[in-house]
Amino acid sequence: MIDFLAYLLIVIALIFMSLGVIGLFRFKDFYSRILISSKIETVGFLTIMIGFIILSGLSYAAMKILLITILVMITNPLSTHAIARSAFLSGYTINQETRL
């Protein structure tokens, strides 16, 4: 029963990540792409890591996976922000003729 819950969480995370990969090809503008990618990557990472923690039970490895999860939850939005800041300060502007 508890394994079924973990498998369900992992399948939901794979669906989230597939939406993020589709969004990388769907949108024509860099800022739209970085928006969809950062949001969906963070949610997919959190969901799949909760699935792995449930799957590995209460053990030493589960605590280590929890540590990696907390670390990536902090660093992933920071690196996405650094990329967007770099693009904005370098003078990248949205082309008005591109359609979503």
Place this chain on the structure above:
Amino acid sequence: MTFLETTLFVIAIYIVLVLVRVILGPTIWDRLLGLNAISAKIIMSIIILSLITGQSYLLDVALVYALLGFISTVLIARFIEKKGDIS
């Protein structure tokens, strides 16, 4: 093929698709975004590999990979932002 091996296969397909975006991307920031996404997916792959083989030391590799991916992304972003002026 067990469930975790199937998950690993699907994540490998995602990595290849993001790599197409990295090769095809018009600007350099698209490529940097692809680097960030591939880094997160490789961390997931290493953890799945650790769960399949049951070897706990691979989690340390994933931890170091997370830190190195963050540092490399921020460093390249700041390097482009200052237009190559390191000081």
